[in-house]
Amino acid sequence: MKRFLPALVPAALAAALFGICLGDPYFMDIFILTALMGTIAVAWNLMAGFTGLISLGHSLFFGIGAYVVAYGHVGFGLGPLLTWPLAAALAAAVALVIGLLCFRYGLRGYFFAIATLAFSEVAFLLVSATPWLGRSDGMMMPTEDDAARYLQFMEKWPYGLIVLAFLTATLLVGQHFASSRAGSYWRAIRDNEGAAEALGVPVMRYKLLAFVVSAVLTAVGGAFFASTFSFVDPRSTLGVDLSIQLLVFSIIGGLGLLWGPLLGAALLIPLGEVLRTAMSGFTGVNIVAYSVLLMVMALMLPHGLGGLLKTRLPRPRLGARTAFRQEDAAR
Amino acid sequence: MSATIFLQALLSGLTNGAIYALIAVGLTLVFGVMRVVNFAHGEFLMLAMYGGYLAWAHLGVDPVIAVALVVPVLLALGVGLFESLIRPAMKVPEINQMAVTLGLSLLLQYLALMAFKADNLLIVQDRSTASVWIGPVLLQMPHAIAAGAAAVLLLGLYLIMRKTDFGLIMRAVSQSHDGAALSGIDIGRTYRWAMGIGVGTLGVAGPLMASVLYVNPHIGTLFTLKAFVIVIVGGMGSFGGVLLGALLVGVAESVAGVLTTASVAAAVPFALLILVMLVRPEGLLPVGGGARA
Numbered sequence: 001m002k003r004f005l006p007a008l009v010p011a012a013l014a015a016a017l018f019g020i021c022l023g024d025p026y027f028m029d030i031f032i033l034t035a036l037m038g039t040i041a042v043a044w045n046l047m048a049g050f051t052g053l054i055s056l057g058h059s060l061f062f063g064i065g066a067y068v069v070a071y072g073h074v075g076f077g078l079g080p081l082l083t084w085p086l087a088a089a090l091a092a093a094v095a096l097v098i099g100l101l102c103f104r105y106g107l108r109g110y111f112f113a114i115a116t117l118a119f120s121e122v123a124f125l126l127v128s129a130t131p132w133l134g135r136s137d138g139m140m141m142p143t144e145d146d147a148a149r150y151l152q153f154m155e156k157w158p159y160g161l162i163v164l165a166f167l168t169a170t171l172l173v174g175q176h177f178a179s180s181r182a183g184s185y186w187r188a189i190r191d192n193e194g195a196a197e198a199l200g201v202p203v204m205r206y207k208l209l210a211f212v213v214s215a216v217l218t219a220v221g222g223a224f225f226a227s228t229f230s231f232v233d234p235r236s237t238l239g240v241d242l243s244i245q246l247l248v249f250s251i252i253g254g255l256g257l258l259w260g261p262l263l264g265a266a267l268l269i270p271l272g273e274v275l276r277t278a279m280s281g282f283t284g285v286n287i288v289a290y291s292v293l294l295m296v297m298a299l300m301l302p303h304g305l306g307g308l309l310k311t312r313l314p315r316p317r318l319g320a321r322t323a324f325r326q327e328d329a330a331r
Numbered sequence: 332m333s334a335t336i337f338l339q340a341l342l343s344g345l346t347n348g349a350i351y352a353l354i355a356v357g358l359t360l361v362f363g364v365m366r367v368v369n370f371a372h373g374e375f376l377m378l379a380m381y382g383g384y385l386a387w388a389h390l391g392v393d394p395v396i397a398v399a400l401v402v403p404v405l406l407a408l409g410v411g412l413f414e415s416l417i418r419p420a421m422k423v424p425e426i427n428q429m430a431v432t433l434g435l436s437l438l439l440q441y442l443a444l445m446a447f448k449a450d451n452l453l454i455v456q457d458r459s460t461a462s463v464w465i466g467p468v469l470l471q472m473p474h475a476i477a478a479g480a481a482a483v484l485l486l487g488l489y490l491i492m493r494k495t496d497f498g499l500i501m502r503a504v505s506q507s508h509d510g511a512a513l514s515g516i517d518i519g520r521t522y523r524w525a526m527g528i529g530v531g532t533l534g535v536a537g538p539l540m541a542s543v544l545y546v547n548p549h550i551g552t553l554f555t556l557k558a559f560v561i562v563i564v565g566g567m568g569s570f571g572g573v574l575l576g577a578l579l580v581g582v583a584e585s586v587a588g589v590l591t592t593a594s595v596a597a598a599v600p601f602a603l604l605i606l607v608m609l610v611r612p613e614g615l616l617p618v619g620g621g622a623r624a
Contacts, residue, residue: 110429114559294434299431
């Protein structure tokens with residue numbers, strides 16, 4: 001139980017925020033968006049921050065999740081009970097194939113990032129050209145009579161509850177891996193892949209594990225997106241912007257921490273909302289502020305706000321303290 | 332597809348490819364020398380296109396002459412970019428470097444949006460609609476000028492890289508930073524010049540492209556992605572690779588445009604990239620036998 005503390009504390013904080021936002025549909029909307037994006041960023045960071053694999057194509061998995069749910073509904077009348085697991089399975093298969101292809105030649109760093117970006121761009125452009133997926137106009141999912149079976153609710157709060165469960169589950173899964181053998185292997189691969197391989201870490205298998213876990217969680221996020229908004233289109237589910245946002249949240253929140261990206265999303269999404277409404281006369285002011293913040297943070301505070309916060313927190317156990325310092329020094 | 336249509340697609344593919352090469356060569360130079368990928372590369376092209384457009388719209392300067400005005404500005408921007416962002420970014424992990432240049436790309440897009448609005452702007456002159464017949468196929472004048480300029484500039488850059496001490500220094504640094512530093516080369520100065528030239532070449536491309544293609548604040552992203560594709564297909568840091576990659580991408584795109592829909596054709600360069608990364612990840616014409624990332 002104690003080892004799940006880094007997952008349970010942020011989850012409890014999120015639950016408290018959910019409670020605060022319960023009364024107001026506008027706040028609930030922001031909560032849902034923040035929790036969704038934050039959770040996917042956590043999933044993305046399992047690859048980037050923990051394993052050192054920077055994907056700029058995660059929108060592919062989000063899009064797979066969203067489109068499986070939407071097409072399952074529109075084309076076959078299938079409910080989320082069937083389409084969500086299907087989305088996860090398809091994402092796992094796609095991640096496995098892309099991972100096998102990329103890692104076979106040891107694509108790393110910029111090259112892996114751009115390869116994943118290329119895969120997601122191909123998907124974006126092909127979906128935009130596919131008539132039965134609604135082309136670039138997207139797909140609207142019709143309202144059903146037994147609405148609850150399709151996760152169609154009149155109120156916002158049930159979606160908040162679902163995304164809260166998703167967030168908690170993602171943090172628990174992440175913490176499970178991070179604090180187990182897999183997590184140690186991931187960090188070894190991140191810090192020095194050659195040395196890890198020489199010491200007998202099955203590098204290929206554990207990189208694939210990180211990729212598949214991350215992709216599946218991201219696809220569930222996409223499935224949730226489709227079920228919540230009853231609408232999917234290429235730009236909002238498969239676009240590069242989505243993938244870049246995950247990187248932004250993780251950098252701002254802190255790459256080395258499980259809950260870092262969640263912190264980043266929790267700061268930036270509401271901030272963006274405030275800036276957008278406060279400066280409604282100037283389009284793009286929020287993005288200008290956001291990008292300057294990103295550049296400054298990436299240069300001045302490589303461990304993000306979460307890293308800063310963590311060094312300020314009291315650390316009772318000596319062992320953990322030295323472990324963190326070593327990790328610090330290695331990065 | 333008849334032979335004439337194919338030839339037409341081939342020709343426009345080749346002219347597009349020459350322009351792409353001009354855009355991608357700066358990216359590959361910067362990567363080769365500094366091992367930094369500039370995700371804001373296309374945004375500097377966007378700025379250069381606006382520079383050419385504004386010079387034409389407000390001062391009545393011909394885009395060909397505007398090149399002489401825009402190149403120094405872009406050169407200065409490149410040096411400024413290095414001093415302000417890239418020099419500190421080279422001390423942080425790769426992922427933070429990506430964040431910095433991605434942030435810059437967003438910043439420039441939205442600053443441009445605030446300054447120029449989202450309108451599509453194009454330089455329209457008498458010669459814009461002129462064209463020449465080459466055998467059975469037609470070549471539009473603005474395309475011919477841009478492609479011609481690209482060929483001249485690429486040849487010039489090639490000669491500089493191969494025949495001058497300056498080029499020798501650039502090549503030495505891209506082969507081994509430590510070795511170059513030990514030989515007495517000022518690495519910081521080389522970086523500054525590489526970035527200046529890498530961005531400065533866009534000053535040639537920008538004004539000429541503003542009479543070929545509409546400029547808007549978001550046009551850069553498209554070219555950043557295309558330049559990535561070209562640079563990786565050709566082999567990161569390789570000069571000949573850029574030319575080969577650019578022509579391949581240009582032709583593949585334009586032939587696919589004849590055979591299928593525009594959206595599928597747009598996916599073709601990325602499919603090409605994936606294919607090359609999987610079969611020959613060092614690129615088609617790698618530097619020194621192919622160093623993987």
